[in-house]
Structure formats: structure tokens, C-alpha cells
Amino acid sequence: MTLLPNRPEALPMPRPLLGWDWSRPLVMGIVNVTDDSFSGDGLKGEAGAAIAQARAMIAAGADLIDLGAESTRPGAAPVSVAQEIDRLLPVVQALADCGVPLSVDTRHAATMAACLAAGAQIINDISALEDDPAALAVVAESQAAVVLMHKQGQPASMQQAPRYDDVVAEVLAYLQTRAAACIAAGIAPERIILDPGIGFGKTQPHNITLMQALPRFRADGYALLLGVSRKSLIGHLTGETQPSLRIPGSVAAALWGAVQGANILRVHDVDKTVQALRVWQGLAAMA
Numbered sequence: 001m002t003l004l005p006n007r008p009e010a011l012p013m014p015r016p017l018l019g020w021d022w023s024r025p026l027v028m029g030i031v032n033v034t035d036d037s038f039s040g041d042g043l044k045g046e047a048g049a050a051i052a053q054a055r056a057m058i059a060a061g062a063d064l065i066d067l068g069a070e071s072t073r074p075g076a077a078p079v080s081v082a083q084e085i086d087r088l089l090p091v092v093q094a095l096a097d098c099g100v101p102l103s104v105d106t107r108h109a110a111t112m113a114a115c116l117a118a119g120a121q122i123i124n125d126i127s128a129l130e131d132d133p134a135a136l137a138v139v140a141e142s143q144a145a146v147v148l149m150h151k152q153g154q155p156a157s158m159q160q161a162p163r164y165d166d167v168v169a170e171v172l173a174y175l176q177t178r179a180a181a182c183i184a185a186g187i188a189p190e191r192i193i194l195d196p197g198i199g200f201g202k203t204q205p206h207n208i209t210l211m212q213a214l215p216r217f218r219a220d221g222y223a224l225l226l227g228v229s230r231k232s233l234i235g236h237l238t239g240e241t242q243p244s245l246r247i248p249g250s251v252a253a254a255l256w257g258a259v260q261g262a263n264i265l266r267v268h269d270v271d272k273t274v275q276a277l278r279v280w281q282g283l284a285a286m287a
């Protein structure tokens with residue numbers, strides 16, 4: 001085990017994407033237009049509240065906004081594709097000119113197509129474009145970036161018995177296979193962002209092992225997204241059972257991710273994360 005954090009500047013710079021500045025970690029604010037969300041921030045499908053929350057995050061320094069309408073919490077009520085589009089579309093339309101790229105967290109090709117047509121620039125798919133057979137073509141026909149996330153199993157049951165022989169090698173191999181499928185379908189490598197999927201079909205030891213191996217996910221030149229905000233990883237390390245009270249731990253985990261080379265940090269608490277990153281960057285610049 002290494003005791004010293006890696007130096008992200010020593011990793012290969014991701015390929016240029018949408019004019020983004022890869023010299024620092026970008027902060028992606030999470031806006032859940034869901035009836036329920038594990039983190040306690042669901043906006044009950046209200047477009048107005050979601051739009052206001054996204055604008056507040058942008059004012060606080062968010063570089064990207066991720067909009068989702070389907071909760072992946074085990075036991076969450078399923079959302080139909082029509083419902084998902086009904087919830088997301090007015091929010092995407094209202095925010096299309098908000099000044100930062102919009103990401104849409106969905107597994108459904110029809111939702112992807114509708115939101116891309118309305119101005120979204122990133123598809124964030126926790127199934128790495130696998131769950132919907134039409135998804136790969138929808139993204140390939142657009143100019144959008146795509147987040148390919150690893151999960152083992154499906155959200156309803158994925159935490160029952162996650163199992164790996166070598167979690168890092170298996171997650172990395174899966175993401176490389178999905179990236180290759182994207183490239184074969186016509187998606188340029190610079191549009192592909194990898195994500196190990198912390199908490200998605202992983203035990204606490206699996207999550208910790210992945211968090212310690214983040215630089216390996218940068219080796220192929222893809223950008224790396226990390227989502228740890230308010231997750232059980234923080235709960236296990238702190239004993240805090242309520243996700244909405246895991247903010248300090250989430251900020252610490254985001255900083256760890258930044259030091260380990262994550263290019264995009266997907267977070268609920270944009271203001272606190274941005275402040276922490278600015279302090280870290282300021283100190284690093286002075287060192």
C-alpha cells in the first residue's frame with residue numbers, strides 16, 4: 001500500500017474534450033429530479049426547484065450539472081421512460097443556455113435522444129450504454145461526451161453479494177471493453193469518460209481498493225469521473241448513517257479523488273467542494 005498520494009500532474013493529460021480545462025478537477029453538481037434519492041435531496045419531480053438548484057450550483061462554481069430523474073437506490077419506485085422524459089426535458093430546456101455543459105443521468109436511449117436534442121452535452125449512464133440496446137447508436141450519432149460507469153448487477157439487488165477476484169483489474173477491464181465498443185460504434189475516444197462506480201455492486205473493501213487505485217483508470221488517456229458524495233463509503237468510514245450529514249466526509253473523499261487524478265468530481269455539495277479544491281490548488285501552486 002502506498003502512503004503518499006499520487007501526483008495527478010504526473011498522469012497523462014486526458015484527450016481534449018469540449019474545450020474543458022483538464023488542468024484542474026471539474027466539479028459536477030448533482031441535481032436529482034426524483035421522488036426519492038438516497039442522499040435526501042430529491043426534488044419531487046419539480047422542474048422549478050431543479051432549475052433553481054442548478055443555477056445556485058453554477059453560482060457556487062459548478063463546472064457541469066448532472067440531471068437525473070431515476071433513483072438508483074435499492075427499493076426505489078421504478079420510473080417509466082415517459083415519466084423520466086417529462087421530468088427532465090423542461091429542466092434541460094430551461095438550463096440549455098446556463099453557461100455550463102449539462103449531463104443527463106439516464107440508462108434509456110429515448111431519454112438520451114430527447115435531452116441531447118434539447119441541449120444536453122453529456123450522457124451519464126450507470127450501465128455504460130449496456131442496458132438499452134439503442135443507447136450506443138444514440139450517443140454515436142451525437143457529438144456528446146459519455147460517462148461509462150461500472151456496476152455489478154442491477155441497482156435493486158447489487159449490494160446483496162458483490163464478488164470479485166481482483167476488483168481493480170475486473171472493473172478496469174470492463175470499462176476498457178465498453179470504451180472499445182463505443183469507439184467501434186463511432187464515438188471518438190476523447191468523448192469517453194470512465195467511472196469505477198463507487199458503491200455500485202461493491203463492498204466497503206472493494207470501494208476502498210478502487211479509491212486507492214484511481215490513477216490506474218487514467219492510464220489509457222480517458223478522463224476519469226469519481227462519484228463518492230454522501231455514499232455509504234463515507235458512512236462506513238465515519239459511522240454517520242444519515243447521507244445528508246456526510247458532507248465533511250464527502251469533501252475529504254473528493255479531495256482524495258482529486259489528488260489521485262480524478263478529472264470530474266460528481267458531488268451534491270458544490271460550494272463546499274469548490275472551496276476545498278480552491279484551498280488545495282492554492283497551496284499546491286505555492287509549494
Ligand code: 9MG
Nearest residue numbers: 105124147149195197198227
Ligand atoms: C447516477 N450516479 C450515482 N452515483 C454515480 C456515480 O458514482 N457515478 C456516475 N457516473 N453516476 C452516478
